[in-house]
Amino acid sequence: MPGWIIPPPKAQTKSRAEFQQERKEKVRWLVAQGYLKSERIREALLKVPREEFIPPAYRDYAYREVPLPLPGARATISCPHSYPLFYEPLGLDRGHRFLEIGLGSGYGAALAREIVGAEGLVVSVEIDPVTYAYAKRNLEAAGYQDIVLVLGDGGPGCPEWAPYDRICLTAACLMVPPPLLEQLKVGGRLVAPVLEGSAQYLALHEKRAEGIEKIILCEVLYVSLRGRYGVREVS
Numbered sequence: 001m002p003g004w005i006i007p008p009p010k011a012q013t014k015s016r017a018e019f020q021q022e023r024k025e026k027v028r029w030l031v032a033q034g035y036l037k038s039e040r041i042r043e044a045l046l047k048v049p050r051e052e053f054i055p056p057a058y059r060d061y062a063y064r065e066v067p068l069p070l071p072g073a074r075a076t077i078s079c080p081h082s083y084p085l086f087y088e089p090l091g092l093d094r095g096h097r098f099l100e101i102g103l104g105s106g107y108g109a110a111l112a113r114e115i116v117g118a119e120g121l122v123v124s125v126e127i128d129p130v131t132y133a134y135a136k137r138n139l140e141a142a143g144y145q146d147i148v149l150v151l152g153d154g155g156p157g158c159p160e161w162a163p164y165d166r167i168c169l170t171a172a173c174l175m176v177p178p179p180l181l182e183q184l185k186v187g188g189r190l191v192a193p194v195l196e197g198s199a200q201y202l203a204l205h206e207k208r209a210e211g212i213e214k215i216i217l218c219e220v221l222y223v224s225l226r227g228r229y230g231v232r233e234v235s
Contacts, residue, residue: 004067004221009057019051022063026080036084040093044114045083053077053107053138070105072131074223077105078170082220087115089204089217090166090189097161099183100124101154101225102170106135109147122147123161125154127226155229157183164188172200172222177229181205181212193222195231 014022027045030036036045051062054077058068067076086108092098094117100109103126112122124147126132132151139147150158154169155177162183169176169192176192184190190205202217224231 006066006069007058007061007064010060012056012059014051014060019049019062023050026063030081030084033081035081035088037088038084038093040115041084041087041111044111045080047114048107048110049142050077050080050107052142053105053110053135070131071134072128075104075128075131076223077107078222083108083111085202085218085220086168086170086191087111089202090168090191092116092166095119096165097121097163098123099158099161099164099167099180100170101157101168101180102126103132103135103149104170106138106142106144108168108170109135109149110139110142110144113144113147121161123150123158123164124148125150125152125158127151127153153227155179155225155227159183166190168192169225170222171225172220172231173225173229174231175229176205181207191217193220195224 036042051059054062054068065079067078092115096116098112098116103124109122109124136149157179163185164183165185165188167180167184167190172193172195174195184207186207186209188207193200194203200220202220204215204217206213
């Protein structure tokens with residue numbers, strides 16, 4: 001992945017206890033760095049074992065601040081800080097109906113499920129069938145049976161479960177696909193990496209009765225959105 005140095009694959013050597021300790025240390029680091037403020041997001045990050053959503057050859061690197069390869073075309077699991085980077089400005093919380101575009105490893109959906117709780121709903125859409133199958137296995141193995149998983153193009157959203165309180169895109173787009181904004185509740189929030197010139201910026205969109213308010217949060221680096229609303233890349 002351009003812009004990141006991916007560590008070399010290796011056999012797993014770390015124990016469950018070592019991973020658990022690294023998870024606690026990573027959460028403390030996220031708090032210290034200002035990425036993490038919400039207690040519900042903190043509890044989810046402590047509970048969900050990130051390493052179980054990563055291929056064995058990269059599992060020892062689970063808590064490093066680097067994206068790691070996944071099965072599928074250009075698929076990665078984002079850096080650990082990326083999850084509170086998205087979920088904190090969204091204000092993701094108990095009871096929310098949440099739509100994720102880009103299932104990836106399934107880790108983000110698992111975190112979201114813990115955050116929204118039994119009263120909420122998580123729907124996640126993945127365009128790559130290989131990545132989708134991998135994430136589905138991960139979520140089932142981890143005991144997450146009630147996340148709605150959809151194989152298909154995420155740009156049109158998932159109207160069957162709309163409207164949503166919160167939506168996130170985990171791939172960069174030139175503009176947020178209009179169907180996603182249509183499926184967002186008034187008062188709802190959407191976060192997505194948006195391309196502007198040669199740079200990508202994480203942008204928060206809040207839907208109000210009079211229109212969409214957009215706030216640029218920070219510069220980021222994500223793979224491009226695929227499908228009908230995707231970005232055509234030059235190789």
